Amino acid sequence: MTTERPVAGPRESLAEQARDSAGPGGPAVGGGGARPRAWARPFAPRALLTTAMSVPLVLGLPLLLPLVVMNQPGGGVRDTAYWLQAGLTAYCGTRLCAMILARRRKLLQATFWMFCYMAMGVAPLAQAVLGRVPTPVVGPREDLVLAIALVLFGCCAFDLGALLARFRPPWRRREAEEERDDRGGAGGGAEDGPGDRPRLVHRRRVHLLTLAAFAAAALLVVRLGGPAVFFSSRQEITAGLEDAGLSGNGSEAGQAFVRGFGTVLPLIALLVHVRMLVTSRRARRSWSTVAVLVSLCCLNAVVNNPISNPRYWFLTVMFALLFTAFPVSAALYRMSLTLGVVVALLLFPFADAFRYEENNTRPIETTSFLEPLALKDYDQIGMFANTITYVDSAGHTYGNQLAGCLLFAVPRSVWEGKPVDTGVMVGQWMGTRNTNLSSPVWAELYVDFGAVGMTAGLGLVGYAAARFDRRVARASAGRRGHPGRLLLVVAPLIAGYSFILLRGPLLQATGRVAIAAMCLLFVTTRHADRAVPGEGPGGRPRSP
Secondary structure, three states: OOOOOOOOOOOOOHHHHHHHHHOOOOOOEOHHHOOEOOOOOOOOHHHHHHHHHHHHHHHHHHHHHHHHHHOOOOOOOOOHHHHHHHHHHHHHHHHHHHHHOOOOOOHHHHHHHHHHHHHHHHHHHHHHHHOOOOOOOOOOHHHHHHHHHHHHHHHHHHHHHHHHOOOOOHHHHHHHHHHHHHOOOOOOOHHHOOOOOOOEEOHHHHHHHHHHHHHHHHHHHHHHOOHHHHHOOHHHHHHHHHHOOOOEOOEOHHHHHHHHHHHHHHHHHHHHHHHHHHHOHHHHOOHHHHHHHHHHHHHHHHHOOOOOOOHHHHHHHHHHHHHHHOOOOHHHHHHHHHHHHHHHHHOHHHOOOOOOOHHHOOOOOOOOOOHHHHHOOOOHHHHHHHHHHHHHHHOOOOOHHHHHHHOOOOOOOOOOOOOOOHHHHHHHHHOOOOOOOOOOHHHHHHHHHHHHHHHHHHHHHHHHHHHHHHHHHHHOOOOOOOOOEOHHHHHHHHHHHHHHHHHOOHHHHHHHHHHHHHHHHHHEEOOOOOOOOOEOHHHOEOOO
């Protein structure tokens, strides 16, 4: 007599078959004590997409694009600096590929490598091929070689710090195990550390922040003479700030505060409302919440548009909005980073058409895609070399520049020796007329603490970025996280603003950082607000 084996029904998954064949607590085995079966994983289209993207990315970013740049005609010298720059470009391209193809999104690390690949890799390589630089390098060729080598060394230190972030100290592992035992094996709160509650957005404080955003933006518009100024040029904005008495006399504090509050508050209020509507069905059904969101979009279109704001700030706005509106889309994450390289290479140098009035704008005439990279903003490697030459002449500042960044709010009338921007300081020493020069984080650390301090600082940055990315990945798991989860609003904002922090100078960037930190601290709470749209009892999201 033959015994027929029951056939699994259409609703029975492979995992259920494995459990049934194994029995309670046993391994998945076949009938009659056969050896364990290897159940095949279901086909995932995303895996095919990742495989299809990996080949052109791995070949294109570290190899093909640098080779295309190196084969362009130009009068550059093929010396040690040239080949070292080619190696730096290949290294940064390889690391950017790893970030794009990673299983989980790593926003902070990805933005770091995207900046390094374009601003410290491809663009300086194009300048080396053409033999032309945006800012003159006043020191000897050896300082440029040292600058490229230190940039590469700093990138390796960033990678080492990110690698160390994977390991948790033994005492932290014991605390996590004890916490899981106390909760009976539940994993709640693991992304915030043992015993920590997640930081949420307080609903009533968000209402106050929104009102403050409208008030600050209205003050900025009134002081500048109306909304029309924001759609003219950045030169008109600067003139309006001077006419309002907020700029000039060697002090930029009034301009920084008024413009910072008028642009940062509307952006943060918009991000919080976007996050709420994306993750909460109840919020999408509330006409008042939708009306506030539409009003904030119109407000940001005035004060945060690309005409009246620097390109790096508008990049921050778009980056933060994109990853707040699509918090878990792996395809969008990969597409944004890949297309970002193309945009930075082809469009970003031409996106400065609204800096000056039309009569004072000189059109860019180019016959090669490399020329804009040598004429515009990618002067980070050259300015780092100039900073090294400056340090050889004047010595290290031993933390004075960093102190100026941390105490940026102290007026110069109180602190007579308050340092200026590092880019301005080096530019004045060079004798250039335009002192609005970049100062990458490598130069900021080197001028204060030397090569050793620069390496240690970038290692700490890599460690912090990796830890932050891991926490964000755990917080966003499971139906895109809590509707009021503050971390998932902060992460895109920091990732977008990191382009400004990496480019420098830091003193210019700290004003908006401080304002954003104050706003986020104001709306932060550790207690679940049951009135938040989409939130159920105990701070748990309602099921859609």
